[in-house]
Amino acid sequence: MNVLMWFRQDLRIHDHAALTLAAGLGAVVPVYIFDPEQWARSDTSARQFQFIAESVEDLRADLASLGAALLIRTGPVAQVLARLCARHAITTIVTQGSAPRALTDWAAASGIAWLETEQPLQGEPLPPPALRCVADLISTPLPVPQLLRLGPDACAHRQRGGRGQALDLLNTFLTTRGESYHRAQAQPHSAERASSRLSPHLAQGTVSLRELDQAITARLAERPSGRWASALGGFGRKLAARAVLPPCPAPDLAAIAATSALNAWLLGQTGLPFLDALMRYLAATGWLNEPLRALVLSLGVHHLGLDPMQASAGLARRLTDYDPALFWPQALRIAGLTAEAPRLFHPIKQALDLDPDGQFTRHWLPELAAVPDSCLQSPWKWAGAARLLGRRYPEPMIDIATAHRAAQEAIWARFGRPLRVVAQPSPTLIENPAQPLRGQLRLEF
Numbered sequence: 001m002n003v004l005m006w007f008r009q010d011l012r013i014h015d016h017a018a019l020t021l022a023a024g025l026g027a028v029v030p031v032y033i034f035d036p037e038q039w040a041r042s043d044t045s046a047r048q049f050q051f052i053a054e055s056v057e058d059l060r061a062d063l064a065s066l067g068a069a070l071l072i073r074t075g076p077v078a079q080v081l082a083r084l085c086a087r088h089a090i091t092t093i094v095t096q097g098s099a100p101r102a103l104t105d106w107a108a109a110s111g112i113a114w115l116e117t118e119q120p121l122q123g124e125p126l127p128p129p130a131l132r133c134v135a136d137l138i139s140t141p142l143p144v145p146q147l148l149r150l151g152p153d154a155c156a157h158r159q160r161g162g163r164g165q166a167l168d169l170l171n172t173f174l175t176t177r178g179e180s181y182h183r184a185q186a187q188p189h190s191a192e193r194a195s196s197r198l199s200p201h202l203a204q205g206t207v208s209l210r211e212l213d214q215a216i217t218a219r220l221a222e223r224p225s226g227r228w229a230s231a232l233g234g235f236g237r238k239l240a241a242r243a244v245l246p247p248c249p250a251p252d253l254a255a256i257a258a259t260s261a262l263n264a265w266l267l268g269q270t271g272l273p274f275l276d277a278l279m280r281y282l283a284a285t286g287w288l289n290e291p292l293r294a295l296v297l298s299l300g301v302h303h304l305g306l307d308p309m310q311a312s313a314g315l316a317r318r319l320t321d322y323d324p325a326l327f328w329p330q331a332l333r334i335a336g337l338t339a340e341a342p343r344l345f346h347p348i349k350q351a352l353d354l355d356p357d358g359q360f361t362r363h364w365l366p367e368l369a370a371v372p373d374s375c376l377q378s379p380w381k382w383a384g385a386a387r388l389l390g391r392r393y394p395e396p397m398i399d400i401a402t403a404h405r406a407a408q409e410a411i412w413a414r415f416g417r418p419l420r421v422v423a424q425p426s427p428t429l430i431e432n433p434a435q436p437l438r439g440q441l442r443l444e445f
């Protein structure tokens with residue numbers, strides 16, 4: 001029996017239940033497909049392509065070590081599969097996870113069995129299987145980004161793909177970086193080091209969740225208490241949340257209409273310093289931690305008035321770890337496109353809380369070097385503003401007080417006014433005049 005193993009977001013040979021199943025069924029044809037339709041979407045980008053290309057190269061080398069040649073094809077998935085099945089007399093296709101219904105229907109109509117396997121989360125990780133390949137398979141080169149019409153996408157500090165990179169990250173995280181995992185989650189300059197940074201690898205499956213779980217368990221046995229135990233517990237909870245994510249296909253998207261406001265936001269040229277610093281950092285690294293992803297999208301949509309789907313697609317393109325199942329549920333909620341009221345952030349308050357000494361903002365906005373600390377997040381208040389704004393750094397795109405109030409009112413009009421009980425009144429509370437206050441209750445937004 002000849003079996004086609006279609007690799008998708010599972011670019012590894014270790015702990016791979018579908019590959020192990022395929023190997024046990026017969027002679028295998030391992031395949032990875034670059035589908036031009038997927039790469040033409042407005043939420044995909046060259047940085048994501050490069051990461052995947054590096055991971056596919058690594059997979060090719062690992063398969064070669066098992067004596068197997070990885071076929072790399074570029075074209076519409078349905079056509080590529082049909083051609084390969086005819087050419088190699090394929091009787092069964094195996095995938096990790098579920099496949100699009102149109103494809104499985106086509107396979108059924110063509111008399112080809114389609115096996116969708118679930119990757120187990122419990123038990124010992126599987127070793128790479130012994131593979132017998134269909135004879136005379138010749139591995140072909142990867143497509144260049146231009147073939148998929150991907151434009152230039154400079155990302156000087158992009159994470160590299162491949163399993164070796166994932167294992168290095170895991171090792172440094174579990175031995176040194178992870179100890180300050182909780183504290184570092186909040187602040188932009190420490191988050192990069194203290195987060196695991198495994199997200200693009202998990203998105204493309206260069207390691208399995210079960211392998212990570214096993215590594216955490218081993219580390220916890222060495223460090224069963226204190227900061228390490230708490231950090232590893234927090235990290236493990238994130239992985240557990242990922243393990244139960246329901247599939248969420250990316251929505252249909254229009255092409256990005258590059259308005260000047262969207263461009264200014266994406267390029268870090270809005271005139272709001274902390275937001276601009278975050279967007280420049282994102283452009284250069286392909287990564288932000290979770291709260292900061294929420295912050296930049298929320299400010300883009302609710303304060304700058306960007307179209308929510310266009311802003312979300314723009315953010316997705318910037319992420320090396322873009323994974324629709326994780327991205328869209330969060331982006332739609334933050335943008336106010338679900339039934340849940342979105343949280344609103346104040347741009348200056350967030351800047352002062354998250355970058356209190358201004359170090360991060362100054363690093364990414366060198367043109368603000370002459371601005372004193374007291375005006376760094378609101379350079380329009382600086383006595384020397386006339387020499388800077390509209391010349392080396394833009395005037396703010398919005399009047400913050402007006403935009404914040406308008407955003408609040410728009411959200412209140414749609415979702416109703418939120419009521420949150422807080423123990424102590426604080427100067428940042430915003431009271432709801434329509435709702436009389438009783439005792440210590442205050443309304444916070």
Ligand SMILES: Cc1cc2nc3c(=O)[nH]c(=O)nc-3n(C[C@H](O)[C@H](O)[C@H](O)COP(=O)(O)OP(=O)(O)OC[C@H]3O[C@@H](n4cnc5c(N)ncnc54)[C@H](O)[C@@H]3O)c2cc1C
Nearest residue numbers: 195196197198199238241242289290293321322323326327
């Ligand atoms: C608007 C928005 C968009 C996002 N888009 C993506 C995306 O496209 N791809 C992506 O991988 N993550 C996404 N996230 C979640 C999160 O921001 C990233 O996973 C995280 O910042 C990646 O860094 P890390 O690997 O160092 O995370 P760590 O904190 O080290 O977490 C470890 C892993 O847990 C998983 N994880 C993290 N947060 C969650 C969560 N809330 N639910 C389920 N699993 C989680 C990720 O796979 C991550 O790699 C998004 C969050 C927001 C608010």
